[in-house]
Every structure is written in C-alpha cells, then in structure tokens.
Amino acid sequence: MTETLLALSQGFAIALTPINLLWCLFGVTLGTAIGVLPGLGPAVTIALLLPITFKVEATAAFILFAGIYYGAMYGGSTTSILVNTPGESATIVTALEGHQMAKRGRGAQALSTAAIGSFVAGTFGTAGIAFLGPVVVDMALKFGPAEYFALMVLAFVTVSAVLGNSAVRGLTALFFGLSLGLIGVDNQTGQARLTFGITELLDGLDVTQVAVGLFAVGETMWLCSRYRAGQDEVIAIKGSLWMSAQDWSRSWKAWIRGALIGFPIGALPAGGAEVPTFLSYYVEKKLSKHPEEFGQGAIEGVAGPEAANNASAAGVLVPMLTLGLPTSATAAIMLSAFQSYGIQPGPLLLQNQPQLVWGLIASLFIGNIMLLVLNLPLVGIWVKLLKIPAPLLYAGILIFATIGAYNKSGSPIDILILYLVGIVGFFMRKYDFPTAPVIIGMILGPFAEQALRQAMTISQGDWTVLATRPLAGSILAVAVLAMIGPRLWQMASRAR
Amino acid sequence: MEQRQGRGELAIGIGVLALAGVILWQAGTIPSPPYAQMGPRVALYIIGGGLALLGAALAFTAAAGRWRAEIDADAGPPDLRALAWLGGALVINIMVIEKLGFIIASTIMFALIARAFGSMKLLRDGAIGLAIALTAYLGFDKLLGIRIGAGILEGIL
Numbered sequence: 001m002t003e004t005l006l007a008l009s010q011g012f013a014i015a016l017t018p019i020n021l022l023w024c025l026f027g028v029t030l031g032t033a034i035g036v037l038p039g040l041g042p043a044v045t046i047a048l049l050l051p052i053t054f055k056v057e058a059t060a061a062f063i064l065f066a067g068i069y070y071g072a073m074y075g076g077s078t079t080s081i082l083v084n085t086p087g088e089s090a091t092i093v094t095a096l097e098g099h100q101m102a103k104r105g106r107g108a109q110a111l112s113t114a115a116i117g118s119f120v121a122g123t124f125g126t127a128g129i130a131f132l133g134p135v136v137v138d139m140a141l142k143f144g145p146a147e148y149f150a151l152m153v154l155a156f157v158t159v160s161a162v163l164g165n166s167a168v169r170g171l172t173a174l175f176f177g178l179s180l181g182l183i184g185v186d187n188q189t190g191q192a193r194l195t196f197g198i199t200e201l202l203d204g205l206d207v208t209q210v211a212v213g214l215f216a217v218g219e220t221m222w223l224c225s226r227y228r229a230g231q232d233e234v235i236a237i238k239g240s241l242w243m244s245a246q247d248w249s250r251s252w253k254a255w256i257r258g259a260l261i262g263f264p265i266g267a268l269p270a271g272g273a274e275v276p277t278f279l280s281y282y283v284e285k286k287l288s289k290h291p292e293e294f295g296q297g298a299i300e301g302v303a304g305p306e307a308a309n310n311a312s313a314a315g316v317l318v319p320m321l322t323l324g325l326p327t328s329a330t331a332a333i334m335l336s337a338f339q340s341y342g343i344q345p346g347p348l349l350l351q352n353q354p355q356l357v358w359g360l361i362a363s364l365f366i367g368n369i370m371l372l373v374l375n376l377p378l379v380g381i382w383v384k385l386l387k388i389p390a391p392l393l394y395a396g397i398l399i400f401a402t403i404g405a406y407n408k409s410g411s412p413i414d415i416l417i418l419y420l421v422g423i424v425g426f427f428m429r430k431y432d433f434p435t436a437p438v439i440i441g442m443i444l445g446p447f448a449e450q451a452l453r454q455a456m457t458i459s460q461g462d463w464t465v466l467a468t469r470p471l472a473g474s475i476l477a478v479a480v481l482a483m484i485g486p487r488l489w490q491m492a493s494r495a496r
Numbered sequence: 497m498e499q500r501q502g503r504g505e506l507a508i509g510i511g512v513l514a515l516a517g518v519i520l521w522q523a524g525t526i527p528s529p530p531y532a533q534m535g536p537r538v539a540l541y542i543i544g545g546g547l548a549l550l551g552a553a554l555a556f557t558a559a560a561g562r563w564r565a566e567i568d569a570d571a572g573p574p575d576l577r578a579l580a581w582l583g584g585a586l587v588i589n590i591m592v593i594e595k596l597g598f599i600i601a602s603t604i605m606f607a608l609i610a611r612a613f614g615s616m617k618l619l620r621d622g623a624i625g626l627a628i629a630l631t632a633y634l635g636f637d638k639l640l641g642i643r644i645g646a647g648i649l650e651g652i653l
Contacts, residue, residue: 051640055641168554171550175543193540194522391611395607395625399606399629430504
C-alpha cells in the first residue's frame with residue numbers, strides 16, 4: 001500500500017515534467033477528436049502513430065497512446081449523445097438514453113453527466129490499476145509457461161466466443177488473426193511459414209496494416225457501399241451545461257455503481273466494454289425511481305453506462321500492463337508498441353520499467369483532469385468536428401490510412417496489402433464477423449505459441465501438463481466453460 | 497431472394513475452408529527439425545484444423561439456411577456505383593503513388609473518394625485533398641522525421 005503510494009508519487013514526478021504533460025495533452029486532445037469523429041478509433045490512431053516509437057522514448061509514447069485511449073472514450077460519448085451513431089460498440093448504450101435526452105433539449109445535461117461520470121470512473125479505474133496491478137504481478141510471477149498459455153487461451157475464448165453475436169464467427173475471426181500472426185520466419189526454428197516464397201512476407205505482416213486495413217479501410221468501404229446522400233442530424237446543445245440538483249442526485253450513485261461494475265469486468269482477462277455497459281444500464285433501470293423515463297432520456301441511463309465504459313477501459317490496462325495480455329484491439333496495438341521498443345511485456349514489466357508503468361498511471365490521472373476540461377467547457381469545439389461532411393471525412397481517413405502503409409517501406413506493395421485487408425474487413429463487416437479478435441489473435445498468437453513451446457520443453461513434450469498443473473488446468477476449464485456454458489444454458493432454457 | 501441471400505454466407509464458409517486447406521498444405525511443406533519439442537508445424541496444424549472445423553460449421557449453417565448475417569437487410573443492395581468510384585480511387589493511388597509521389601497521388605485519391613461519397617465539387621475536393629496531403633506530409637516529415645516516399649512535389653519541399 002505505502003509502496004504503491006511511493007511508486008505513484010515517483011510516477012507523478014515523471015508525468016509532471018513539461019514534456020510529458022505536453023504528450024499527455026496532445027494524446028487526450030487527439031483522442032477526443034478521433035473519438036468524436038466516426039470512422040477512426042483509438043486502435044487505428046495508435047497504429048498510425050506507431051512509427052513515433054522510433055523517435056520518442058517509451059514513457060512518452062505510452063503516455064501519448066494511453067491519452068488517446070482515454071480521450072476516445074470521452075469523445076465517443078459526445079457523438080452518441082448528439083448524433084445517435086455510436087462510434088464504438090461500447091457507447092451504444094449511451095446513445096439509448098443520451099440521444100433521447102438531447103432530442104428533448106437536455107443534451108447539455110447528458111454531456112455533463114457523461115463527462116463527469118467518465119472522470120469519476122476513469123479516476124477510480126486508474127486508482128484500481130495502481131493498487132490491483134502490483135497484486136496481480138505478485139500472483140503472475142508464480143505462473144509458469146503452462147499457466148500463461150492457459151490464460152491466453154482464456155482471453156482468446158472470451159474475446160471471440162463469449163462476446164458478440166456468434167461464437168463460430170468470433171472464433172473464425174480469431175483463428176484468421178492467429179494465422180496472420182504466424183506469417184513470417186518462425187523465430188525459434190528459423191523456418192519460413194505461410195510466406196509462399198514472397199520475401200516481403202518473411203518479416204511477417206505489420207499490425208498497422210492489418211488494424212488500419214480492417215478498421216479504417218474496411219469500414220470506409222462498408223459505409224461507401226450503403227451511403228446514401230443525406231447526413232445524420234447533429235443536435236445543437238442548448239442552454240447551460242449545469243446539471244440541476246436533481247440531475248446530480250440521480251447521477252452520482254449511477255457513476256459509482258457503473259465504475260464498480262466496469263472496472264472488475266474490464267480487469268478480468270476477458271475484456272470488452274459491451275458487457276459492463278449493458279449490465280450497468282440494466283442495473284440502473286432496475287434501481288431507478290423513475291423507470292418510466294427509460295427509453296425517453298433517463299439521466300441514470302447515461303451516467304451509469306458511461307462510467308462503466310470508462311472504468312472497464314481502465315480495467316483493460318491491468319492485464320495489459322501486468323500480464324502482457326491485451327483484451328481489446330487498442331490494448332493489442334499498445335502491446336505491439338512494447339515489442340517495437342524491445343520491452344518484454346509481462347509481470348517483469350513493473351520491475352524492469354517502473355518509471356514507464358508508474359509514469360503512465362500517473363499521467364492517466366492527469367489526463368482525466370485534462371479530459372474533463374476538454375469535454376465540458378470546450379465541448380462546443382468538438383461538436384464542430386461533427387459537421388465535417390462525410391465525403392471529406394472518409395477521403396481524409398484513407399489518406400492517413402495510406403500513409404500508415406506507405407511509410408513502412410515506400411513500396412506500393414504495402415499499400416496493396418492494406419487495401420486487400422480492407423476488402424477482407426468489408427466482407428467481415430457485411431457478414432457480421434467481429435474484427436477485434438483478428439488483431440488480438442495476430443498479436444497474442446506468437447506469444448501463446450512461445451509459452452506453449454516453453455511449457456512443452458519443460459515437460460519434455462508431455463501435453464498433459466496443460467491439464468494436470470492445477471492452475472493451468474483450472475484456467476483452461478474456465479475457458480471451456482465460458483465457451484460452452486452460455487450455449488448449454490440456452491439449450492436448457494429452450495428445452496424447458 | 498431468400499435463396500440468393502444465403503449464397504454469400506455459403507461462399508464465406510467455403511472461403512474459410514479453402515484458407516484452412518492452404519494453411520494445412522503449407523504446414524506439410526515445412527521440414528520439422530527433430531530436436532524441437534514443438535516444431536514450427538504444430539501451430540499451423542492447430543490453426544488450420546480449427547479453421548477447417550469453423551469453415552465447415554459456417555458452410556453447414558449457411559447451406560441449412562440458419563445463417564443470415566446481413567445486417568440491416570432493408571438498407572437495400574450495396575451501392576455498386578459508389579464502390580466502383582472508391583475502388584478506382586484505390587487502384588489509381590497504388591498505380592501512380594511511386595511516379596507522382598504521395599502528395600499528388602493522395603490529392604487525386606481524395607477527390608475520387610469524395611466523389612464516391614456523393615460529393616460533386618471536384619475542384620473544392622481536390623483543393624482540400626491537396627491541403628490535407630501537404631499537411632500530413634510536412635507533419636510527418638518535420639515533426640516525426642518520417643519521409644513518406646519520394647516524388648515530384650516531395651523533391652521541392
């Protein structure tokens with residue numbers, strides 16, 4: 001406890017240097033902007049900024065990336081309240097009540113409760129990282145490769161098969177990502193895999209190309225195929241942003257409940273902000289003294305899910321920083337930034353890179369304060385971004401997407417690969433396949449193979465260790481349960 | 497119409513099966529060193545096998561008519577004309593970016609994509625595209641020290 005506070009104070013010393021404050025401000029501002037704009041998410045933005053890892057030291061880069069990550073959560077709620085086109089699946093719930101409030105002239109209060117709730121939950125979640133992180137690390141240091149492999153399998157199952165509409169489609173996306181991760185020279189045996197004799201593929205596919213291709217190019221193609229002239233109406237903010245005493249009293253409990261729901265679910269190696277936001281919405285609806293307002297702009301329905309969303313976003317950083325286990329596309333891309341610095345993610349990160357981890361956590365506290373200012377008094381600026389016409393927005397997005405591929409090698413082949421991945425993304429969108437498992441599988445797959453190999457080396461090729469080591473076996477059992485449990489439940493309730 | 501809709505889904509299932517086939521075939525071509533406990537092929541077999549099962553499941557549910565993934569079927573058929581403009585923009589970009597350089601190629605691409613999204617103001621779009629491409633190029637070059645390829649305008653800047 002005191003150790004954590006001491007480490008945290010050293011983290012603040014790092015985060016409060018002028019240069020790191022600037023990186024943080026740049027990150028949260030950019031994050032808010034891309035959160036507000038449809039079509040660009042934090043995963044794509046961080047992927048496009050990965051080249052700066054060659055220029056900037058690691059702490060600064062991660063302060064920037066985390067700022068973008070947090071900022072996008074704040075920005076996304078503005079769009080879902082004022083336009084009702086949720087940029088991210090996590091803000092679907094915010095749009096339910098938030099947009100109704102906006103339609104009834106209470107948009108300002110919806111934005112306020114969303115921003116303050118995000119701040120409360122973000123601060124709570126960041127404190128959660130600081131105090132839970134070292135605990136998880138202590139446990140994780142006892143893990144062997146078999147346990148790691150089991151944890152990764154659990155993460156694979158939960159991100160692909162438990163969330164989303166279809167386990168088969170989620171797993172297909174995951175396995176597709178795993179196969180992309182295998183492309184290139186196997187770093188243990190030196191054998192080329194899935195390269196088909198193409199020299200460019202020996203180094204493997206670039207995560208930037210795949211993330212930007214799937215999320216930005218594929219999304220643009222999808223929207224283009226169904227875009228009919230005419231734009232979503234942006235509801236103007238009327239009146240003062242101040243919430244009435246009644247708004248406050250209805251909001252603050254929802255914020256706290258949302259944060260308490262969101263953080264643990266985010267911190268489990270399961271990820272996904274959909275579950276906590278929907279859960280929080282459901283809880284608020286049950287507990288509200290005004291259940292009749294739900295569906296017509298109940299402020300609790302904005303406050304709770306927004307808090308849950310931000311707390312779970314903070315929670316996702318716990319397995320990312322302590323286990324090297326990303327459970328969202330954005331976290332997966334941050335993990336690839338570690339690789340680019342040659343930093344080994346995992347439980348030793350906290351020991352080997354304390355200034356990075358604690359500086360990052362401290363700057364998240366600071367970033368939250370900046371975001372509150374950026375998103376309340378200055379919300380009007382972001383609303384203007386929503387007025388950018390779609391043709392210009394998406395044409396611009398593709399220019400930036402192309403940069404991401406072209407500056408890798410200056411070869412049009414890389415642009416071609418980017419656009420081909422975009423076509424895959426288009427069909428995945430069209431046939432309702434989730435795309436995040438592709439990125440997670442691609443980044444985490446090689447780590448899983450490495451852990452499995454180490455486990456096999458230790459056990460001298462005995463595969464049963466995965467089941468007989470108590471911890472590894474139980475984690476794998478949970479993974480199996482998570483996969484088939486919901487389906488058994490469904491069958492049981494149908495049979496009744 | 498019902499019949500026609502299931503075809504895309506079936507094609508996806510078969511495509512996944514084909515991908516699984518390619519991975520398994522590639523796995524067979526890799527020599528496995530005898531000293532490794534887990535050689536380079538194992539992961540390919542696991543993933544290829546998994547994809548084969550998943551592809552079979554997708555194809556089966558599609559053929560049985562139990563999979564209709566099309567989101568918002570009421571939105572109508574895809575706008576092929578718009579997609580053609582977009583596709584053209586991307587193909588042209590790949591073809592000219594080496595000769596003309598990033599800035600000019602991006603300007604052309606920007607105008608064509610804006611057209612795909614229904615904008616009719618070609619000159620305005622071109623001007624905005626040029627401004628964005630220039631800003632992006634200079635931003636990456638001056639702030640991050642990353643040159644985005646060489647080209648006509650890039651040589652002058």
